[in-house]
Amino acid sequence: MIESPIRNYAALLEDKIAVVSGGGAGIGGGISRLFGSHGATVIVAEIDPERAELTVADIEAAGGRALAHVVDVRERDQVDVLAERVVADHGRVDVLVNNVGDYLKAMPFGRSDPDHWEALYAINFKHVLLMTHAFLPTMIEHHEGSIINVSSVEGMRGYPADPVYGALKAGVNHFTTCLALEVGRRGIRVNAVGPDLTQTPQVDYHAGLSEEQEKLWEVWAPVGRVGAPDDQADVVLFLASDQSRFVTGHAIPTDGGSLAGGGWYWSPDRRRWVNRPLTP
Template identity: 45%
Template sequence: MLVGRRAVVTGGAAGIGAAVARSFAAHGAHVLVADVDPVGDLEFDGTAGGSVASVRCDVRDEAAYETLVAHRPDILVNNVGHYLRAPHPFAANSPDLWHDLHEVNLGHALRLTHAVLPGMADRGGGSVVNLTTVEAHRAMPGHTVYSAYKSALMQFTRSLSAEVGPAGIRVNAVAPDLIESVQVPYDELVPTEQRALWPNWSPLGGPGQPEDVAGAALFLASDLSRFVTGSTIHVDGGTHASGGWVPRATGGWTNRPLNP
């Protein structure tokens, strides 16, 4: 599906980003992974001729962009994002935290996309895939600023898609939820005695796996989605369609109620 294409995947050392990189390479893409952490051996079926290389860098730092642009990507996956700290009220936030959340969830995606767009246009088009979250589309108590920036990334996706569509560049997003990942390790967070409750938390049960998100990204990067732009695919087992956060009797909020 991606034979001969060139892709940049940010935050691809582990979790969702690594799954995306492996999937793209298995379908023939030459993938460059950008991550602050060292990238190990991302094993994949190489019969389609794909490859994975890596550069250790912080995508918040524009000094890294020269290397990423030089890869001549047809596909850019802006996967990096993080809520940075445990839930706490917005009134307890500081402007320094707002700045940090902006840079890791929105600012770098704007700047890196801006850097690769001219080359994509010169080469006749491409695909940008932004990783948002279900919380870009619903409330996330305790992570108000994170949710706001993820929502901004979703709107950036929509508006940019209209601007660059005539250049053959498609811009879409994937919004995960209930995905087993480094940041949200459900295998550790959900006690064994509560795992029977997964059907109450998502119509498809769960948890989902990074490969589920990679499948959506592969679709958006490939010609299967040649007439799709400005859209968001929800990879969440149905939580966006059917559910949300509920208050705990003991205080705080949860999207995994024990007694729904």
């Protein structure tokens, strides 16, 4: 018989060392703070020093442990220095969250150029490879690790505004799946989340909306509201922690239901779902 012992999940990351890229604001800020409150030592790997310090101060004020490390994760040299320092200071890394990403200026493929593709590649995919490559050896050495990539729901459905961005986010998801197979027997799990509709400095979902338009969230999101960084952070915490010890290789849509509802629209007038929203 397999025993099911009672477990205490009060602090899910006690004594863990966690690195969060872009951990100073938005979804990354939410992840850093939540990890801090669950006992992790959080390395806020952030390009913006002020954001990094603010997040560290918040975590410390709540009784947690955190350190700021200013880094541009698109740059290999800087990533290597980060990994060397973290391993030298803490001896290991248990959790790596590759959260940085940006749609930049979304543009149709026909009007885009190689500079745009390269900029999108650097901020959405290249750093996932650089950071993962830099931190994998210490995880392998300790036979323990959880890597979580923050991609996008746009890597799971067609993204008409910028096919290159959509393809790169899909690439992050598939890299997640493939790497999970490579490292599973070495004690390392690799998963991803695919956000949508989450209010952050990068995407202001309330910008320019009237009070009347704010009521349309029941049409725009199957859960009926805009998301917050905490909505993402809770799922990332699950994937980082031992609670998900039998889960690897997956990309979970964290999108308020937008992927599930794809092609269907809530009609407030008819109080039902329709697949042709403007038909009478």
